Amino acid sequence: MATETTSDRVLILDFGSQVTQLIARRVREAGVFCEIHPYSMSEDAIRAYAPKAIILSGSPASVTEEGSPRAPGIVFTAGVPVLGICYGQQTMCEQLGGKVEPGETREFGRAFVDVKEPCALFEGVWQVGAREQVWMSHGDRVAKLPEGFRIVATSEGAPYAIIADDARRFYAVQFHPEVVHTPHGDALIRNFLFSVSGLSGSWTMAAFKAQAIEKIRAQVGTGKVICGLSGGVDSSVAAVLIHEAIGDQLTCIFVDTGLMRAGEADEVVTLFRDHYNIPLVHVDAADLFLGKLAGVSDPEVKRKTIGATFIEIFDAEAKKIGGAGFLAQGTLTP
Incomplete structure (x- = not known):
């Protein structure tokens, strides 16, 4: 089994x-x-995670506003490569001694960058002198580079469209390479992962699945698990994964509120009982939920009514099963 989840x-x-x-x-x-x-x-959490590389995402926020998000300082002192994307570029520059200012014109949508200098991100992808399509989404822009950085590409609205500090392996782009509207964006990201960061690229989702199953078996042992099944992607994946790990030690409880799409509740029951053969308690509580919601128009009252009723039913069914030491959920929604 691959070990990249603990190394790369x-x-x-x-x-x-x-x-x-x-x-x-x-x-x-x-x-x-x-x-x-x-x-x-x-x-401390970043140290414990021990990343081999760090990527800073974009944001709807503005670096120029007081209290806007910043990266933890360890990001720039850990000695690992860092790639800043859009807002990630701006906060990188601001935190390292550069300057960000509101742009004179906002760039949103398709734009073009002019490649000015060679860069590790461009290897086998872009050549100096080329004009390449990217996808922009920004109002602010970098106005002054931190010490150690150089400009490797520009655009009409972003004079520092791509910057590089090769010594520290810090790279930043004003556009979004992750979206399909940047045609070679995935290749730029791969260059950051392999040419810059030296990662192996041998991890697979199959390896992740095998490792997740091992962890579940080790944690649960001979215990019993109750899974709150909604029929959505998150809880369904969690249920199937846990069942593959511990079999009939898992019981799923599906509370049918009557608020799903037409026929969807039947599909959930058929899928889990007949296809996956997972022990499933199906509680048809549609009349109860709809009865309690009758005449209620306030969204917050509806939400609390649904939540309280669901917990009451789920708790009663869980007690009937008895002896479970673990509760499984696909999503924890605050």
Whole structure:
């Protein structure tokens, strides 16, 4: 089994971009394990994670506003390569002694960068003198580079469209290489992972699955698990993964609120009972939920009514099963 989950791991710090998940997708498609964590991740947690490279995501925030997000200081002192994307570029520059200012014109959508100098990100992809299509989404722009950086590409609205500090292996782009609208974006990310960071690219989702199953078996042992099954992707994947690890030690509870799409509840029951052969308790509580919601128009009251009713039913069913030492959920929603 591959061990990249404990050695060749990339940390993606999320500043709130709508496409941060796409960064993770590109990294994983390249065969490298990564995790997304909030920009507020503690320095101790980053040390414990021990990333071989760090990527800073975009954000709807403005670096020029007081109290806007910043990367933990250890990001720039850990001695690992760092790639800043859009807002990630701006906070990198601001934190390292550069300057960011509101742009005279906002760049959003398709744009073109002019490649000015060779760069490790460009190897086998872009040539000096070329004009390449990218996808921009920014109002602010870098106005002054930190010491040690050089300009390697420019655009009409971003004179520092791509910058590089080769000695520290810090690279930053004003555009979004993770989206398909930047045609060679995935190749730029691969160059950061392999040419810059020296990662192996041997990790696979199959290896992750095998490792996850091993962890579940070790944690649960001979115990019993109850899984709250909603029928959505997150809880369904969690249930199937746990069942593969511990078999009939798992029981899923599916509370049918009557609020799903037409026929969807039946599909969930058929899928888990007939296809996956997973022990499933199906509680048809549609009449109860709809009855309690009758005449209620306030969204917050509806939410609390649904939540309280769900917990009441789930708790009663869990007690009937008895003896479970673990509760499994696909998503923890604050």
